[in-house]
Amino acid sequence: MKSFTYEKADSPAAAASAAVRTSNAKFIAGGTNLLDLMKLEIETPSHLIDVNGLAFDKIEPTPDGGLRVGALVRNTTLAADARIRRDYGLLSRALLAGASGQLRNKATTAGNLLQRTRCPYFYDTNQPCNKRAPGSGCAAIGGVTRQHAVIGSSDTCIATHPSDMAIAMRVLDATVQTVRPDGTTRDIPIADLHRLPGDTPQIETTLAPGELITSVTLPKPVGGTHIYRKVRDRASYAFALVSVGAIVQRDGTGRVAVGGIAHKPWRVEAAEAELPRGAKAVSTRLLDGAKPTQDNAFKLALVERTLAAVLAEAKG
């Protein structure tokens, strides 16, 4: 691990401004992904700003009937909150499908959204990777690609976003609140937070340098049956090959987003309109333009079948 200096931030604005004042600085909260990457020298910050002391650890009601989840609320706390379990069951389920008990006790809401891909070529510093070393090439393309993206990828990167929680947040139409280094704040719809790789796979979100997530807001509950179905190589403690997060209403309408197949949570509103007509109709629209590899073409069928299982479960 490269050496770094360390400070504890005492206010959100101070944290954001320290991040641009100090060269090559990073925020650290749970640290479960960042420290892993720092040990491998994939992340090499020269300064860490510890934001754990900031007052972003509460889940509070909003005036319009939703919930504001502090950026530092731990994954375990969020999954176990009685309001989340009752009204946003999809979010509890997605969180509990991810990582291990130890990691969920540490990992934060904002950190979960910002975690990096688990592409093995990103992790292997002996391999070219446009995300880790821009312009060096992509060893995944033409490599072993069973875990990789089947849609929204580019000829510079075929990595996926690994978060389960982000799939639920996308289905729930969450918004992300941030503070920027100049002290101004803004709301970012979750759909606009993560980027597709394009020619710049190293730029994964629309956050500006030094911009700090302060909370994630859930709109008021929409009812319906909440289901998160994750298909993976082990029954527990593994990343998704494919995951489906859905809210299905009694009349068969609903919302659906898919994980494990793209560089961001994959949701296509036009495909959701097909929900009453079943899984095949939805997945055809959802996966329109997919470019799987020989290794991961199975994901196209797996999306349809997992969605079919979800819709069957929703019918009861």
Added chain:
Amino acid sequence: MRKPSAFEMSRRNLLVGTATSVAMGAASRGAEAQNSAAPPLTTATATAPAMATVSFNVNGEVRALKLDTRTTLLDALREHLHLTGTKKGCDHGQCGACTVMVGGQRINSCLTLAVMHEGDNVTTIEGLGTPDHMHPMQAAFVEHDGFQCGYCTPGQICSAVAVLDEIKAGIPSHVTGDLNVAPELTNAELRERMSGNICRCGAYSNIAEAITEVAGRPA
């Protein structure tokens, strides 16, 4: 000839990695001594690592340390406080051998920096019990042969103690049927909740029996 299995390869890498990290721990202590006059939070360079002070409570005792900022809680416990009960397995949060409790919650001590734990209460396997006064979970692991080589055992036991607290607190898991009903301590719940602790010897059945006994229910 039989090809080496993935397990054998990772076992070898594990041993190499452990030896290297011990050597690095010694090197960083040497560097610390050389730079003892330097103020905390000096600029990081290749020759002078950034240092910081931290004080936390370990097993009921306040411990103050001056550390290279890179020191994980795991390395602080093992290399600086010489509490070697907590084990370094993968050092990347994948195996659970380093599990300790901070503020009563189980975490991977390899994936957190020691300097981030100012004022925290840390409980390691040494704090749960001693050979003469074992914690009920330690006694149950002995009773049920919940280990073979024993390397993952401190992490398994810390995790198991915390799992029972998590179920008591009503925290659901991936296999909990109804999110709005208090979870029960079933074998499926235990196995899901313990999935962050890998046992290469495969003592899982006996581990589950030990935990079930402590929880007061038949296996």
